[in-house]
Amino acid sequence: MAEPKDSCVKPARGPIGIPRTESVESGNPNILKEVIMTAKVGKPAPDFEVNAFIDGGFENISLSKFKGQWVVLCFYPGDFTFV
């Protein structure tokens, strides 16, 4: 049977190669909670892999895919916001 093209949950790796501290409250060592800010000017941009909406479709993309090009990474508070 063919794999469905996209499902509700599509895991992506999130930040890559970033040390995370273990969540204390949950007591579950598998749940890693705190991620530490590492982005600094003049230093490598922290890599990540996330879900994306591209050209009408969905795929997971990583920042490292764009190495060799200039990239502008724009964070914003949310879709349907006003500014």
Next chain:
Amino acid sequence: MAAVASKYEEFKVLGVQVLSVSTDSRFIHKIWDEEELSKMVKGGIPFPMLSDAGGLVGKVYGVYDDEAGVDIRGRFLIDPDGIIQAMEVVTPPVGRNVSELIRQVKAFQHVRATGEATPSGWQPGKTTLTPGPDLVGKVWKVWKPEMAFE
């Protein structure tokens, strides 16, 4: 984001890949693009819209607001070697200045290509500086503060 999208052609000419990121899911991105952005920008958003589930990427970039549970407005200019050359992070009520972002792209590309330095307010074609022992104490001879606003 619509303002960035409307300047997409200029970013493309400069060889810049734009990526937008929020904590919304890829499904929300699709509907926002279809229902609203495509009515502001012809053809809708022309670049990938990334979904930062749980704000983990935002935390690494220092833009995640724990209390609101969203990534606040921040933009990072990354060079072809993957190095962050510029960053700007602002609280939500004030939007970004896309023209200044484009100016910075041009300045960083000029610096990368020539090894020169661009003084305050530099625009393409304007005076650049070549740092070195001969320039120490002599910047006043080649550059005036008014030039930052020309």
